[in-house]
Amino acid sequence: MHSIGYRANALLTFAVTILALMCAIVSLSDNLNSPSPAAQVQVLNINWFQKKPDGDDEVSLTLNISSNLQSLFTWNTKQVFVFVAAEYETSKNALNQVSLWDGIIPSKEHAKFWIHTTNKYRFVDQGSNLRGRDFNLTLHWHVMPKTGKMFADKIVMSGYRLPEAYR
Numbered sequence: 735m736h737s738i739g740y741r742a743n744a745l746l747t748f749a750v751t752i753l754a755l756m757c758a759i760v761s762l763s764d765n766l767n768s769p770s771p772a773a774q775v776q777v778l779n780i781n782w783f784q785k786k787p788d789g790d791d792e793v794s795l796t797l798n799i800s801s802n803l804q805s806l807f808t809w810n811t812k813q814v815f816v817f818v819a820a821e822y823e824t825s826k827n828a829l830n831q832v833s834l835w836d837g838i839i840p841s842k843e844h845a846k847f848w849i850h851t852t853n854k855y856r857f858v859d860q861g862s863n864l865r866g867r868d869f870n871l872t873l874h875w876h877v878m879p880k881t882g883k884m885f886a887d888k889i890v891m892s893g894y895r896l897p898e899a900y901r
């Protein structure tokens with residue numbers, strides 16, 4: 735005969751094994767979902783564009799960020815973190831990335847939105863490289879699941895350009 739302690743322990747081990755198995759199935763089924771998110775960002779206005787006293791360029795933009803990330807949500811999604819970044823190339827760096835705006839989407843109902851905003855974070859270059867600069871705007875997302883691995887991806891929107899002159 736097994737002691738009560740031994741049986742309780744065996745039961746616990748069994749329960750934990752089932753739980754782990756369920757979590758594995760949940761995150762596996764989550765991987766089968768192939769999302770089709772969409773995003774669009776318009777630069778509505780260049781509010782100002784200047785060289786700061788320290789020599790670095792800074793620009794202020796008004797953006798219209800519209801996005802439909804509803805397909806990222808499954809019943810295993812806790813929330814989605816999104817950010818919009820300006821990405822551009824300079825002679826020094828192949829990739830300069832400046833985050834302009836971010837947000838947390840708590841649910842599928844909030845995942846289809848548009849927002850009219852000035853850049854929440856400063857668009858500053860470490861130098862004076864922004865005049866006439868071509869840049870991309872990218873919408874990045876990090877999906878935080880209730881269980882399983884976090885995953886991240888992005889949409890790249892290209893063809894943006896800053897003015898040739900400060901204003």
Ligand SMILES: *[C@@H]1O[C@H](CO)[C@@H](O)[C@H](O)[C@H]1NC(C)=O
Nearest residue numbers: 774778798799800848849850
């Ligand atoms: C922003 O973009 C959305 C979708 O393209 C559009 O419906 C909305 O009218 C735009 N808002 C502004 C202020 O341009």
Ligand SMILES: *[C@@H]1O[C@H](CO)[C@@H](O)[C@H](O)[C@H]1NC(C)=O
Nearest residue numbers: 821822823828829870890892
């Ligand atoms: C901007 O986007 C284009 C097209 O997707 C890509 O070829 C280019 O490398 C991107 N530039 C940067 C700096 O990421």
